[in-house]
Amino acid sequence: MIKPKILILGAGYGGLMTAINLQKRLRSRDAEITLVNKNSYHYETTWLHEASAGNLKPEQVRYEIKDVLHKKIIFKQATVEKIDIHYKSVQTNQGELYYDYLVVALGFEGETFGIDGLDKYTFGITNVNDARKIRDHIHTQFAEWASQELFEKDDALLTIVVGGAGFTGIEFIGELANKVPELCREYDVPREKVRIICVEAAPSILPMFSETLVNYAVDVLTDKGIEFSVGTPVVQATKEGVKIKKGPNQFDFIKAGTVVWAAGVRGPRVVEESDLPSRRARVAVEEDLSVPGYQHIFMVGDCAFLVNRETERPYPPTAQIAVQQANTVARNLVALVKGKETKPFIPDLKGTVCSLGGSDAISNAFGKEITGKTAYIMKKVIDNRALYLIGGLGLVLKKGKLNPFK
């Protein structure tokens, strides 16, 4: 009997979790399962802000994909270049692959909204290499300042602008706030010379949290020396910094040695360039997460678009949703292989925890508002749980955040 070919693109939270689920639910003789990913490793995207600030080593946020897969899953390290839904084929830089069932879990790219200069002059927190570049760049700026003559020092080298006060921007700022004192000691920089400015277009920060939690976050970060500029969209980025709009015909220019753009994500271009029906590279899916008209193609994670019927708002692009969607897609693939009906995606939303650096965080998980150390410990439990779901206790012991004080 010819085995159906299941092809999974991307080994982030969505893709890797789909593969792990399938290896538990299908036997080798049921299907040929191939997982394709650009790198040989999976990285914890939700930890990248820590690596970007230099508080975690890049090695700690990643692990080899082969180490968590059984032999029945074929892993192929390759970059997906084209998805052809008519010929059921996927072109990669390592050759062409064919499928009977396809899972697209290629994650996200930074969204620049067409703002002039963002592509060229800012950093994005999207993968391990970006995180390394940000960390190294900040060190270089501090080192450059330290090497300048006393009366010729360019303090703008020590200014870091973070565009976007959503989840990623705030978590990164929290990490930076904690890192700066260490950098100041290392490079003999007076702390007051360093500016970290969070620029946000919307009138407030962290829209997913209540006013009480937002106020707590702002107080904590302001106490650590973070400046906020809200309701002031970035309109241009240059080599020297960013131009922001402060009112009708009123602009300001912030000179900065480092600008990190964390204000929005879109799906990957390879999805947009395929014949999949996408908007901002995200594909609106059916309730069972299949692509309309293509019951054998599923979208998982940040490149899937689905509206929550209760709130009538789209599910946000989060790891929590990606993992839960992966469980549904794996079950639906097993159903299709066995000639059964697929089932709808029913999420179990547990709320969100946003870290503020150090041992501080805010949380609205499980319907309760929590701040400080308790929320921070909750965040660690979530981070370790993500490892546990993929690689069990062994992976938690190898890569987990096991020190409750750090």
Ligand SMILES: Cc1cc2nc3c(=O)[nH]c(=O)nc-3n(C[C@H](O)[C@H](O)[C@H](O)COP(=O)(O)OP(=O)(O)OC[C@H]3O[C@@H](n4cnc5c(N)ncnc54)[C@H](O)[C@@H]3O)c2cc1C
């Ligand atoms: C700094 C930061 C903090 C975050 N914190 C949280 C949090 O606390 N909680 C939460 O729920 N969410 C958080 N998120 C969001 C969360 O990380 C994403 O929603 C989640 O990673 C989406 O999972 P995914 O599987 O869709 O994509 P990803 O995890 O991004 O995986 C995509 C995979 O596809 C691979 N890939 C991409 N393009 C190609 C290609 N062309 N060929 C081959 N492989 C390719 C990538 O290398 C990657 O392995 C955070 C995001 C960031 C950036």
